[in-house]
Amino acid sequence: MAKPIPKMGSRKNGRIGSRKHTRKIPKGVIHVQASFNNTIVTVTDVQGRVISWSSAGTCGFKGTRRGTPFAAQTAAGSAIRTVTDQGMQRAEVMIKGPGLGRDAALRAIRRSGILLNFIRDVTPMPHNGCRSPKKRRV
Amino acid sequence: MAMLHRALIPACPFPHPFPAARVRVIVSPMPVLRGKTTVVDSRIRCMANPRRVQMVAKQIRRELSHMLLTDKVLQYAVLPEASLGADRYLSSLTTITDVQVSADLQVVKVFVSVFGDERGKQVAIAGLKSKAKYVRTQLGKRVKLRLTPEIRFIEDDSFEKGSRVIAILDKIKNDESQDKEKVDSSAHEEEEDDDDDDWDGEDPDQGIIYVE
Numbered sequence: 615m616a617k618p619i620p621k622m623g624s625r626k627n628g629r630i631g632s633r634k635h636t637r638k639i640p641k642g643v644i645h646v647q648a649s650f651n652n653t654i655v656t657v658t659d660v661q662g663r664v665i666s667w668s669s670a671g672t673c674g675f676k677g678t679r680r681g682t683p684f685a686a687q688t689a690a691g692s693a694i695r696t697v698t699d700q701g702m703q704r705a706e707v708m709i710k711g712p713g714l715g716r717d718a719a720l721r722a723i724r725r726s727g728i729l730l731n732f733i734r735d736v737t738p739m740p741h742n743g744c745r746s747p748k749k750r751r752v
Numbered sequence: 753m754a755m756l757h758r759a760l761i762p763a764c765p766f767p768h769p770f771p772a773a774r775v776r777v778i779v780s781p782m783p784v785l786r787g788k789t790t791v792v793d794s795r796i797r798c799m800a801n802p803r804r805v806q807m808v809a810k811q812i813r814r815e816l817s818h819m820l821l822t823d824k825v826l827q828y829a830v831l832p833e834a835s836l837g838a839d840r841y842l843s844s845l846t847t848i849t850d851v852q853v854s855a856d857l858q859v860v861k862v863f864v865s866v867f868g869d870e871r872g873k874q875v876a877i878a879g880l881k882s883k884a885k886y887v888r889t890q891l892g893k894r895v896k897l898r899l900t901p902e903i904r905f906i907e908d909d910s911f912e913k914g915s916r917v918i919a920i921l922d923k924i925k926n927d928e929s930q931d932k933e934k935v936d937s938s939a940h941e942e943e944e945d946d947d948d949d950d951w952d953g954e955d956p957d958q959g960i961i962y963v964e
Binding site: 650683687709712713714716717718720721722724725732733734735737739749750751752 | 804807808811814817818820821822841842843845847848849865867894895896897911912915918919922
């Protein structure tokens with residue numbers, strides 16, 4: 615989702631990338647991508663511009679422990695801690711993928727005190743498009 | 753490493769063309785931690801390799817999660833309002849947390865955790881249990897096993913219990929830190945009221961009972 619950020623002022627003021635994010639956002643969207651081996655939690659604003667993100671891997675878990683629900687919970691907590699300081703009160707949650715992170719991250723978000731508006735499931739579903747990988751044989 | 757010869761055991765109920773599914777006949781008295789066939793009361797019981805049991809469990813978990821995400825029948829069973837079109841804004845979220853397969857690959861226990869209020873949970877679990885036969889058929893088509901196992905859905909509330917315990921612990925920690933701040937300065941009473949409002953404000957929205 616690459617919507618251009620409106621440039622404030624001219625280029626004399628320096629590059630946009632070095633601008634500090636001091637905007638206060640009362641409402642945001644939390645994306646949780648929960649695969650079997652990892653969970654990534656991204657907090658964006660309503661239009662989709664990323665504010666902060668965290669994942670089970672960046673929280674210090676490695677290997678098989680990244681897929682556990684406890685890791686998902688710490689990732690969600692870490693992502694939200696950055697954002698509650700900026701004053702976010704309400705959020706919408708978008709969940710993608712199977713995996714234990716779905717449940718655990720949702721419960722962690724609920725516990726942190728942020729009001730959940732909606733819970734949506736946005737797992738990408740092809741209308742019979744690309745050929746999926748072959749079935750594993752057991 | 754004795755290969756099973758068909759002439760040796762006349763009444764083995766599991767013919768196996770695949771070389772990977774080797775049924776071992778134990779000749780030596782030493783116990784070997786591998787798949788074995790034991791003759792018990794003139795019946796033959798075949799146990800699979802424990803590593804293979806784990807692989808089958810993982811595969812079943814993948815398939816069941818995929819089915820829960822994509823299959824329309826299962827989604828309508830779990831979340832009845834999806835049939836009316838409200839499938840993008842969910843009231844409850846079902847997740848498969850664990851799959852346990854018995855050693856002979858005949859019984860599969862699927863632990864399901866539901867996020868949502870009490871009614872949503874009951875609806876989801878009842879819907880899944882009513883679709884157990886359908887799930888077994890679908891699983892038989894997707895996972896090629898000799899005998900498709902019987903599927904039992906069990907509700908898993910360990911997530912919720914753990915979440916409540918952590919919430920209580922957090923509350924205690926907050927109270928302790930706020931007591932400390934109170935000792936330091938007395939200008940923090942507003943924060944306590946805000947916290948109480950947050951706790952109370954969530955209950956009518958979500959309907960989950962917090963132990964306060």
